Amino acid sequence: MTERSRPLRADAARNRARVLQVAYETFAQEGAAVPIDEIARRAGVGAGTVYRHFPTKESLFQAIVADRMHQVIERALAQAAADPGEGLYAFLFQMAEQGATDLGLTDAVAGVGFDLAEALPDAERKFMDTVADILARSQRAGTVRSDVDAADIKTLIVGLQAMRRFRGDSELMHRVYPLIRAGLAVPEPPRSA
Amino acid sequence: MTERSRPLRADAARNRARVLQVAYETFAQEGAAVPIDEIARRAGVGAGTVYRHFPTKESLFQAIVADRMHQVIERALAQAAADPGEGLYAFLFQMAEQGATDLGLTDAVAGVGFDLAEALPDAERKFMDTVADILARSQRAGTVRSDVDAADIKTLIVGLQAMRRFRGDSELMHRVYPLIRAGLAVPEPPRSA
DNA sequence: GCCTAACCGGAACGGTCGCCCCGATTATAC
DNA sequence: GTATAATCGGGGCGACCGTTCCGGTTAGGC
Numbered sequence: 001m002t003e004r005s006r007p008l009r010a011d012a013a014r015n016r017a018r019v020l021q022v023a024y025e026t027f028a029q030e031g032a033a034v035p036i037d038e039i040a041r042r043a044g045v046g047a048g049t050v051y052r053h054f055p056t057k058e059s060l061f062q063a064i065v066a067d068r069m070h071q072v073i074e075r076a077l078a079q080a081a082a083d084p085g086e087g088l089y090a091f092l093f094q095m096a097e098q099g100a101t102d103l104g105l106t107d108a109v110a111g112v113g114f115d116l117a118e119a120l121p122d123a124e125r126k127f128m129d130t131v132a133d134i135l136a137r138s139q140r141a142g143t144v145r146s147d148v149d150a151a152d153i154k155t156l157i158v159g160l161q162a163m164r165r166f167r168g169d170s171e172l173m174h175r176v177y178p179l180i181r182a183g184l185a186v187p188e189p190p191r192s193a
Numbered sequence: 194m195t196e197r198s199r200p201l202r203a204d205a206a207r208n209r210a211r212v213l214q215v216a217y218e219t220f221a222q223e224g225a226a227v228p229i230d231e232i233a234r235r236a237g238v239g240a241g242t243v244y245r246h247f248p249t250k251e252s253l254f255q256a257i258v259a260d261r262m263h264q265v266i267e268r269a270l271a272q273a274a275a276d277p278g279e280g281l282y283a284f285l286f287q288m289a290e291q292g293a294t295d296l297g298l299t300d301a302v303a304g305v306g307f308d309l310a311e312a313l314p315d316a317e318r319k320f321m322d323t324v325a326d327i328l329a330r331s332q333r334a335g336t337v338r339s340d341v342d343a344a345d346i347k348t349l350i351v352g353l354q355a356m357r358r359f360r361g362d363s364e365l366m367h368r369v370y371p372l373i374r375a376g377l378a379v380p381e382p383p384r385s386a
Numbered sequence: 387g388c389c390t391a392a393c394c395g396g397a398a399c400g401g402t403c404g405c406c407c408c409g410a411t412t413a414t415a416c
Numbered sequence: 417g418t419a420t421a422a423t424c425g426g427g428g429c430g431a432c433c434g435t436t437c438c439g440g441t442t443a444g445g446c
Contacts, residue, residue: 009443012393035433037396046395051435110359152368155356159369162355163348166303175345176352183376202413205423228403230426239425244405 016053018043024064031103032061062119065108069123072098072105073130080134085141087134088153089181092160096172099161106161109154128154145186156180209246211236217257224296225254255312258301262316265291265298266323273327278334280327281346282374285353289365292354299354302347321347338379349373 008016022043026034036057040047054060076094080087099106108116109127117124132150139146160180164172201209215236219227229250233240247253269287273280292299301309302320310317325343332339353373357365 009392011443015394036435037433040395047434048395048436048438049393052393055435057434110355148368148372151360151364152372155360155365155369156372158359159352159356162303163352166351167344167348171344172348175341176348179341179345179349179373179376181376182380183372183374187375188381202422204413208424229405230403233425239427240404241406241408241425242423245423248405250404 012053015043015045015049019045019050019053019060020063023060024067027061027064027104028102036060058119061104065104065116066120066123068098068102068105069108069120069127073126076130076134080137084137085143086138087141088138088144088184091131091134092153092157092180093173093177095157096160096164096177097169099157099164103165106165109161110158142186144184148184205246208236208238208242212238212243212246212253213256216253217260220254220257220297221295229253251312254297258297258309259313259316261291261295261298262301262313262320266319269323269327273330277330278336279331280334281331281337281377284324284327285346285350285373286366286370288350289353289357289370290362292350292357296358299358302354303351335379337377341377 007013019039023039026039026042036050037047039060040050043050050060054063072095076087076091079090079094083090095109099109116127128150131153135144135148135150135153138144160172160177163176167176200206212232216232219232219235229243230240233243236243243253247256265288269280269284272283272287276283288302292302309320321343324346328337328341328343328346331337353365353370356369360369
């Protein structure tokens with residue numbers, strides 16, 4: 001984002017990339033509670049090196065979440081363009097799945113220990129815009145009831161991520177996910193004849 | 194549970210009750226991360242006194258969760274007996290509401306930082322039996338589809354608690370809860386005529 | 387090849403928390 | 417009232433974690 005006055009030295013650039021990559025995988029698998037020392041150890045550098053590139057633990061976490069968020073949004077928009085009717089359902093399931101294997105992203109979306117809207121207002125706004133967009137497409141396609149809004153969907157994502165962490169992949173997909181889908185579907189009008 | 198060989202001294206019994214009461218309220222409002230020293234301070238005793246009655250922080254937490262769980266189960270069974278059709282829905286909403294204002298209970302149900310099934314197998318089994326019972330009653334009353342089981346309901350409870358923590362009371366009740374309810378309702382057979 | 391500025395790593399600091407210890411205190415039996 | 421045994425409470429220990437510091441090392445221009 002911010003231009004450096006001078007390019008990083010080769011070893012510094014290499015270490016920065018390694019730290020980012022290791023932190024990415026580690027936060028995803030074990031959540032945001034992993035100590036910086038541990039990330040430094042796995043990256044093969046000292047803790048001081050981590051702090052030189054990222055002044056606080058939160059700044060490292062933010063850099064990763066912003067990137068992850070970007071990926072999720074891009075993928076969701078592509079899916080929604082390809083199949084508007086399924087777009088929202090695909091997005092919901094993708095977020096549930098991602099959130100379970102990516103504890104950092106879950107915490108960020110749910111605002112646990114790190115206020116996404118405050119720390120990365122652009123990412124938060126773009127995320128909500130994307131949700132609204134995908135939702136609107138599916139509603140126009142007639143596969144989602146019209147009386148839900150983007151905030152409702154975000155709430156469902158938070159819930160689904162919690163469920164996915166609690167229960168296995170296939171069980172959630174085969175047993176609980178259909179219930180959510182049935183709840184979001186356009187209700188059948190009451191049969192009067 | 195276990196009988197004491199000699200009754201507690203009067204001041205000891207009073208302190209024990211105070212600690213339990215304060216811990217009950219504190220864990221409910223602020224989650225299980227509150228330090229023991231803080232609970233001791235609020236109860237007006239020293240940390241040593243807390244540890245004399247409860248050898249570890251977890252044992253104190255367990256004592257509280259077991260009690261809360263008992264209350265929730267009793268109340269749910271009474272509701273289900275009074276109105277079987279609404280029993281499951283009332284239970285779900287009650288658990289969501291309780292879980293949001295009772296972070297300790299939420300953590301216990303979801304198994305975060307404390308394995309309920311391992312630490313209090315009786316409470317866990319009774320909880321699951323109760324869920325199964327209430328669910329079966331509502332299914333017999335025809336208000337809940339027959340292809341969901343108690344494990345699905347528990348998963349939904351975990352999700353609802355997360356949602357409730359994320360969003361306010363009335364919003365969850367008015368906007369998201371109806372979606373869950375619609376998903377659990379007996380599906381209308383497809384109109385062929 | 388040399389010089390210097392940039393960078394490295396890990397030891398160390400300050401703060402927090404679970405848990406224990408022990409001199410002081412107090413309830414209870416006689 | 418006195419003895420005594422249970423209880424009290426707060427200071428302290430050890431572990432952990434985020435962050436800083438600084439002596440040693442190395443990349444890169446000349």
